[in-house]
Amino acid sequence: MKRTSFRRGVAPAVAAIAAISLTACGAANEDSGDKGSDSGLSGTLNGGGASSQEAAQTAWRAGFQSANGSGVTVNYDPVGSGGGRESFISGGFAFAGSDSFLADDELTAATTHCGTDPIEVPAYVSPIAVVFNVEGVDELNLSADVIGKIFNGKITKWNDAAIAALNDGAKLPDANINAVHRGDDSGTTENFTNYLSVVAPDAWPHGEVETWPIKHGEGATGTSGVISAVKDNPNSIGYADASQAGDLGKVNVQVGTDFVAPSPEAAAKILEVSPRIEGRPAVDMAVELDHKTEEAGVYPIVLTSYLLACQTYDDAATADLVKGYLTYVLSAEGQKTAAENAGSAPLSDALSAEATKIVSAIAAK
Structure with missing residues (x-):
């Protein structure tokens, strides 16, 4: 869907x-x-x-x-x-x-x-924001492939070479990534995994799902639950409606050769x-x-x-x-x-x- x-x-x-x-x-x-x-x-x-x-x-x-x-x-x-x-x-x-x-x-x-x-x-x-809480990191660029691998448990460290390659000069810690997902049936999960399955199917091979399909990561109930889990636990990353992201960091997502921040206009x-x-x-x-669009200024999630x-x-x-x-x-x-x-x-x-x-x-x- x-x-x-x-x-x-x-x-x-x-x-x-x-x-x-x-x-x-x-x-x-x-x-x-x-x-x-x-x-x-x-x-x-x-x-x-x-x-x-x-x-x-x-x-x-x-x-x-x-x-x-x-x-x-x-x-x-x-x-x-x-x-x-x-x-x-x-x-x-x-x-x-x-x-x-x-x-x-x-x-x-x-x-x-x-x-x-x-x-x-x-x-x-x-926009669905990919939110993060990493001390010393105010801005973070990620591709669909890297996002998929993080939530699929294939990238588990913040200083992984794949993340570092997209964030030249960032002080990424040698710390485990706590990937937070919705633990309840969620349209946000469905839209998020739809994006990953379309744009990065190898990194996210589980398809478009409303119920989280794997045991990796931390489950939280509701949008507010995801936001609280990321906010309360350093080195966490999650996904949620951008309107409720508050002061958490928000990932710039790669579209073509650019990295686009979540905003109503870009969405x-x-x-x-x-x-x-x-x-x-x-x-x-x-x-x-059309998640695969590479049109400039489009936020794809x-x-x-x-x-x-x-x-x-x-x-x-x-x-x-x-x-x-x-x-x-x-x-x-x-x-x-x-x-x-x-x-x-x-x-x-x-x-x-x-x-x-x-x-x-x-x-x-």
Whole structure:
């Protein structure tokens, strides 16, 4: 599996839809009143999934609830992409966040649950940073081959000749590398190993996986767990959504003859050269990332975060909440909020418009 494309802003038609939703939501409950919005939006919406979306979801929830007053509550449980898709398919979550698109069997199961093709639209794109904590090393250049060998347990020392060759003059210690990976099912792992399997298959022969396939290294739960493990243990390296990397070092990844640092702008560029997955339903916007690109300025390790929802729900209140919340997320305001609080690259105008049109059709059965 691979992923999708983006940047900021919404076309006028999309902005209008967002404005309608937020106005409908926004005439909101005053203080502690429980009247709900002019559109009757009220109640509790439960979702969950990708832990990499946690920072963005926190900002989106705050913005949406502020616009709609005390009668609306949105909950997001960062259980991981796999757990989010599973709970969505089983009916535990009304919507889910995922860093990988639905596999064919999941798509079939989700269709059965929803009663029609499930909605799968991008929320944002974000670079996956290879984070490190090595005393005396502030900048680190690595190729896909070296990254693959580190996480595969074939390069185990920081002063290995292969690392030194890419970092002339760096004071690399004669210390063991502690390679930290996700211990839970993870869309971040899936995107990270997809990159390695495509660009460095000999160094990483385990393919694209959501569950870590080997015993080498240290496992940690969730994005925050990986960040904490790397931060708390010198000579560690890991991978995580760049928005949550904090003050950890971030690897410059080799693309062609250059080394590119993770940034929203560099991550967004890969989406411009990546095709849509063929044979998917009209409400499915899954994209296959071109990790092999050598275009200048492109950061190649990227996750596309998706939002999953049904086209119809059993009751109007849930349908209205899902539609209102997802419309806010896809709006110019929602995308700006995620960019400012989660460091993500906002959707392009065209993608925002397409995704919002799909979401705008959500209704009660």
